[in-house]
Amino acid sequence: MRYGSGGVNGWATLCGAFNGAAYTIQLISPEPKPIIDELYMWGERTALPDVAFTPSNARFEITPSVANSVICHASIAEWTKASGHKAFSKERDDRCGQLTASVARKVVMMLNDQHAGKFVPAFALSEEVQECSGCHLKGSRMENTRGKMECYACHAGVHDKQ
Ligand code: HEC
Ligand code: HEC
Structure with missing residues (x-):
């Protein structure tokens, strides 16, 4: 999945967190489509990284931002505006790492819910x-x-x- 970093090889198209997540969901879930849709709608509209996950040894305090998009370019642009940090800063490295953790957590929760027969989409x-x-x-x-x-x-x- 290395090709996915920086929105596919640095092209800033589909955010690597959402690319890898969809791949994982497709591999694991018996019914992947509603989970991917839910993840992407959540990803567009939620301030990320979300407060539900903050690593204890974080180097920086990361400003969350709403991307309105699963596209890396839009996501980074909204975040540089919100945080005042540059697109190639160490803060941005950690921001995308924490965002990926937020996405991974969301995916696990949805897959668990689906497995338990209680997945209910929150977004339309x-x-x-x-x-x-x-x-x-x-x-x-x-x-x-x-x-x-x-x-x-x-x-x-x-x-x-x-
Ligand atoms: C009632 C029908 C209708 C709805 C609803 C509608 N559009 Fe359109 N749209 C058109 C028509 C007709 C054209 C082509 C003529 C024109 O450019 O005005 C068009 C053209 C466009 C274009 C090309 C414009 C350009 O300048 O080349 C875009 C982009 C677009 N629409 C986006 C949207 C988006 C986004 C929405 C939802 C917010 C939307 N449209 C809702 C009828 C509609
Ligand atoms: C990531 C950016 C992006 C998003 C999100 C997006 N569009 Fe577009 N859209 C474009 C670009 C770029 C073009 C091509 C240039 C133009 O016509 O503005 C385009 C063109 C269009 C056109 C003109 C097509 C034509 O034949 O003239 C329509 C209609 C349109 N988009 C509708 C939509 C609708 C409806 C949505 C939401 C479901 C949407 N777009 C979401 C970027 C986007």
Whole structure:
């Protein structure tokens, strides 16, 4: 999985924590899709690293941030704004390490819940994604794109002027 670091070989596309997590879920879970969806929606909307996991020997106190995205580039940009640290700093190294721990913990909890037959998704696709889907996504009039990511992360106010 080394290729996944830095959002795939430093390309800052899919965050390596969410890439590795989806791979792990696919390997282990009898029904991976709802777990991956839940993880990604949680990941977009939760301030990470979350307070549920703080290593006792942490070098730095890490400022959490909401990425609105599972994309490394967006996640790092939101965090550098929130924390004031640089994208290639030691603080950023530790931030991504702690974020990965938060993601791993979440995955384990969901897999345990699913195994025990009590996995209940807490998130649904946002109202905005559902609204956009009526014209742009699968089965819609235009059907000119696809995806489940939060649209506003890249298209904020795209139709506001109309
Ligand atoms: C009622 C139908 C409708 C809905 C709902 C809708 N769109 Fe559109 N969208 C259109 C149409 C029609 C076009 C093409 C004409 C235009 O550019 O205005 C378009 C164009 C776009 C474009 C291309 C714009 C450009 O300048 O090239 C983007 C990006 C887009 N929509 C994103 C979204 C997002 C994100 C949402 C949800 C917040 C959304 N749309 C909701 C009808 C819709
Ligand atoms: C990570 C950034 C990102 C996210 C998130 C994103 N888009 Fe886009 N989208 C783009 C880029 C880049 C383009 C191509 C340039 C453009 O048309 O703006 C694009 C283009 C589009 C277009 C124009 C397609 C065409 O044929 O002209 C539509 C419609 C669109 N996106 C809808 C959506 C919807 C709906 C969502 C949410 C489900 C979404 N996008 C989420 C980056 C994103």
